[in-house]
Amino acid sequence: MLDVLIKNALICDGTGGQPYSADIGVSGSKIAVIADSINLNAELTIEADGLIAAPGFIDVHSHSEFSLTTHPEADSKLLQGVTTEINGNCGFSAAPIYNDAQQQLEKEFLHHRVQRRWQTFKEYNKVLSEAKPAINFATLTGQGNIRGSVLGYENKEAASGDIEKMAALLRDSVADGSIGLSTGLIYSPGVFSTNDELIGLIRRAGVAPLIYATHMRSESDALIESIEDTIEVGRQTGIKIHLSHLKTAGKQNWHKIDAVINLIEKAVSEGIRVTCDRYPYTASQTSLDTALPAWTYEGGDEAELARLNNPTELKRIKAETAAFRENDSYWKGVLVSSVKTEKNRHLEGMSIADAASAVRAKPIDFAIGLLIEERLAVDAIFFSMNEDNLRRILSLPMCMVGSDSSVRPIAGHNGNGSNGQSGKPHPRGFGSFPRYLSKYVLSEGLMSLPEAIRKITGLPAETFGLKDRGVLRENAYADITLFNENTIRDTSEYASPWSAPEGIEYVFVNGRLAVKDGTLTATRVGMVL
Numbered sequence: 001m002l003d004v005l006i007k008n009a010l011i012c013d014g015t016g017g018q019p020y021s022a023d024i025g026v027s028g029s030k031i032a033v034i035a036d037s038i039n040l041n042a043e044l045t046i047e048a049d050g051l052i053a054a055p056g057f058i059d060v061h062s063h064s065e066f067s068l069t070t071h072p073e074a075d076s077k078l079l080q081g082v083t084t085e086i087n088g089n090c091g092f093s094a095a096p097i098y099n100d101a102q103q104q105l106e107k108e109f110l111h112h113r114v115q116r117r118w119q120t121f122k123e124y125n126k127v128l129s130e131a132k133p134a135i136n137f138a139t140l141t142g143q144g145n146i147r148g149s150v151l152g153y154e155n156k157e158a159a160s161g162d163i164e165k166m167a168a169l170l171r172d173s174v175a176d177g178s179i180g181l182s183t184g185l186i187y188s189p190g191v192f193s194t195n196d197e198l199i200g201l202i203r204r205a206g207v208a209p210l211i212y213a214t215h216m217r218s219e220s221d222a223l224i225e226s227i228e229d230t231i232e233v234g235r236q237t238g239i240k241i242h243l244s245h246l247k248t249a250g251k252q253n254w255h256k257i258d259a260v261i262n263l264i265e266k267a268v269s270e271g272i273r274v275t276c277d278r279y280p281y282t283a284s285q286t287s288l289d290t291a292l293p294a295w296t297y298e299g300g301d302e303a304e305l306a307r308l309n310n311p312t313e314l315k316r317i318k319a320e321t322a323a324f325r326e327n328d329s330y331w332k333g334v335l336v337s338s339v340k341t342e343k344n345r346h347l348e349g350m351s352i353a354d355a356a357s358a359v360r361a362k363p364i365d366f367a368i369g370l371l372i373e374e375r376l377a378v379d380a381i382f383f384s385m386n387e388d389n390l391r392r393i394l395s396l397p398m399c400m401v402g403s404d405s406s407v408r409p410i411a412g413h414n415g416n417g418s419n420g421q422s423g424k425p426h427p428r429g430f431g432s433f434p435r436y437l438s439k440y441v442l443s444e445g446l447m448s449l450p451e452a453i454r455k456i457t458g459l460p461a462e463t464f465g466l467k468d469r470g471v472l473r474e475n476a477y478a479d480i481t482l483f484n485e486n487t488i489r490d491t492s493e494y495a496s497p498w499s500a501p502e503g504i505e506y507v508f509v510n511g512r513l514a515v516k517d518g519t520l521t522a523t524r525v526g527m528v529l
Helices: 100-111 121-131 143-151 160-175 195-205 223-237 251-269 301-308 311-324 342-347 352-358 363-373 387-395 428-443 449-454 458-463
Strands: 002-011 020-027 030-035 042-047 052-055 057-059 082-087 136-139 180-184 211-215 240-243 274-278 283-287 334-338 379-383 399-401 480-483 504-509 512-516
Touching: 002 030, 002 480, 052 057, 052 449, 057 399, 057 428, 082 504, 100 143, 143 160, 143 180, 143 195, 160 195, 180 195, 195 223, 211 223, 223 240, 223 251, 251 274, 251 387, 274 387, 301 311, 301 363, 311 363, 334 352, 342 363, 352 363, 387 399, 387 428, 399 428, 399 458, 428 449, 449 458
Parallel strands: 002 042, 002 052, 057 082, 082 136, 180 211, 211 240, 240 274, 274 399
Antiparallel strands: 002 020, 020 030, 052 480, 283 379, 334 379, 480 504, 504 512
């Protein structure tokens, strides 16, 4: 007796091999049998004629560590066919949280309405498990958490003793289940770290068998140098290198794509393990204040706000910003995604240039004024990338797909803050995986469907060390996504992002039906991996 029997599916098994028609039998949380024809009774039988069965998609770049505790339904990911997320990216993770990091990260607890507090991954894992998430959760350890816990958010050089303390925190995190290290080298406090510090941290923590994922020091003007620095970390330590949301940002840098690919291929030929991820869009999303010089962030949020309110320092900030940001042309490509106050809610979806023009202000003055009013809680969407370069990056054999987004509740959302969510977030959070498959694979033929499936299932599982995930084979976990290749598509747009994709018909997580006919079933059996 099987729990689930999927009949007559066209299987793309996550290995990149040719699709084949077969039945899939599930017992408990695992795949019990795959065969041409299974003649066993089952509690649930699905006739999958015309549907493709793939392993559940793995989102390799997520930011759900806080949101998943209060929105465990994970609508926005499950409805895309995602069954597992890799979290803790860009130097920011759920733990460890000590000393100055406690004060800095309290805003995350408050923003996501998290009732309980934790310091370690062991404590966090208990909180998340009790929330019963609908998807599987794996996490990296954020170097920003570690540095903030030891050195705070000042621009300080890490002494040998400091690196040893940070290494101890990283070792403890790995003992509690972390699968590697991440950095966010444009954010405080990661921006104050040297390459030697990162190499020393990895060596002393003894985590070379794991993975190092990085939001590099620059994805624009110093892109090449940043990739070289990152590869050097792999060369010096032996750790696997993963380049987060690889891009060539800024029109003046689009021509660097050949050099970027050459650097990666050369490193791989030297035996350095390099992978990357990318979302299938040409705009990014992050905090608005990342448009300002890095020294502006030193010391944390309160110190940054003090600088923005200090006439002398503000003059310097504006001058340095003007030196590397084209004025109107740059700010026309920066859209306000979300704010905290109702007063400025009308700005969501507007460009900084247009919003500034409406009140006859200079864009930089308007942007800084908005940051002060919102106490830095402004997210923005930055249009800075090239479509041809996006295609070339997605085509790389080592490139996976990451949404760079947290889980969000779509059901019942009316766009004005219901379910604790508001704003106009990047559509990548709602449509990355259907868009990747429908637009770039099925419509444009950027690669074969089996290879595309491998790059969002088997390759991520192998890269991040997720055992018995990412493949459809007997004794693997029954994370399964069934989709219609003729109807799969993303529907989320920048102007109206809160929209579920189409064509994802069934999703199983650990053997249980989580999406049926494109609708959530309310089953929540995700695991902390």
